[in-house]
Amino acid sequence: MSNTLILKSSILGNYSQSNQIIDQVVEGKTNVTVRDLAADPIPVLTMEIATALRGSTDDLTSELKQIVQLSDELIAELQNADQVVIAAPMYNFTIPTQLKNYFDLIARAGVTFKYTDTGPVGLIENTKVVVLTTRGGVHKDTPRDSMHAYLQTILGFMGMTDVEFVYAEALNMGDEPAQQSRTTALDTLGALV
Template sequence: MANVLVLKSSILGGYSQSNALIDHLLTNWEGQTQSIIERDLAANPVPMLDADVANALRGGDSLSEKQQAALAMSDQLIEELQISDTIIIAAPMYNFTIPTQLKNWFDLVARAGVTFSYTEQGPVGLLKDKKVIVVTTRGGIHKGAASDTLVPYLTNILGFVGLDNVEFVYGEALAMGEELASQSITDAKSTLSQLTA
């Protein structure tokens, strides 16, 4: 592994199971990576997509201060993606989907002509040759069920910008008793170790 981008999105801070799994992974990777960029999107949120931000992302000469800041943030987030070989995303399930904070990040990095382009055959992602590991934690058990709308969404949006080498690591049943939760976390750590060996 060389350059790693880590995205955390849990609103639970020190109580977050997804953050804890990511921290466990990074500790075991110590000395094996060239550089790690870590973003906690809950502690340091990026701008939410609104009309001003959407117009800023299209470019233009007469941008307000707010728009210039949003465009600069988008450029920075995209550069972090471009220089990274591996992207690790902590995506806890909130109400059957990803946290708002993570959705805001996707809204700033999905930019026509920069991370994807439109062609006669449809959109083509421009981010290539990167590995993505998504750590998703849930209170219940949703893997493979209709209630898991998080995995299809992330698969689609990541593929949209060219990130199609994606592995999902599940921490499920975390609110279903200590025994199930503990086994699930142990299994998730084991899977992470295998993926990063």
């Protein structure tokens, strides 16, 4: 039985198209862990946090120790997952800040990747990733879709190279195109998860 980790990142809560689609797909499924990065935000990376994530926790403040512990917890969830489903709505042509904060806290040398003589090597392997991205307009396969390349890069950097994208676009371009796009995304995501 496989374990699925769901990462939600929309600030819209129950009004979020990405949250609604994912909730429908995983309804009734077992072995699913849901991490809502907007409802339970990840701290923004600072020099102090970056330093704490790289070293000993012996002489850290209690706040920094909690952040390192959160990073360890997030990484353990990821390592335990056979499949990761990321809800990544497009905000201003990129991923939500909440999702970026998550990646900043889990991208740790020696833990999720390592440096070698030939370059970095990801340490999170054999994990299938499905990205559901929702957009008000149509951006797929255009220069405006910078989030696709970023997500491929950051996930691959940590070893997750089996990545599929599911698009729900035109959500603010009228009822008919929006409904058609939501239905297609729901069917596609349902077949993958």
